[in-house]
Amino acid sequence: MAILKWLDANFEEFLMVTLLALMTIIMGIQVCARYVFNYSLSWSEEVTRYLFIWSAFMSVSYCTKKCISIKIEQVAELMSKRGKAFIKLINHTIEIIFFIYMIPYAMAYLQSSIQSGQLSPAVKIPMYFVQAAPLFSFTLAAFRIVQRWVIEFNIVRKG
DSSP: OHHHHHHHHHHHHHHHHHHHHHHHHHHHHHHHHHHTSSOOOSSHHHHHHHHHHHHHHHHHHHHHHTTOOSOOHHHHHTSOHHHHHHHHHHHHHHHHHHHHHHHHHHHHHHHHHHHHTOBOTTTOOBTHHHHTHHHHHHHHHHHHHHHHHHHHHHHHHHO
16 A cells, blocks of 8 residues: 555656656766767667657656646635635646547557557667557546546535
């Protein structure tokens, strides 16, 4: 149970830090290889690009979990705690509609990638590993929105 609580609290952060560390290590090795050994790695930029794509999509879920989005705080600051929760509830409802709308498109994108059998040029990994990022991210973001929605709904209900 402690593992599930830890994952709930830290999953996105853990993945993003891990991906950033991997990108840093890979690019550090590439720089060292290029300038110290006069040898360039053919795969480093490609792998770093794919890690960056996953990191960018993971940030969608992270921002959703932390309620970081483009919004006007001045209006919410004028309201009571219950009023703020109501505004957030409306915002979360719009967000969940958006992500539920996007999930089938992300799934179709992933399925087309699986069917194509395309491999990455340098590393020769299936491209669906990279193109699974939107589906994974949108699904996780929808889950996080539902979590936030329940929290805000309870605040509105209890007052």
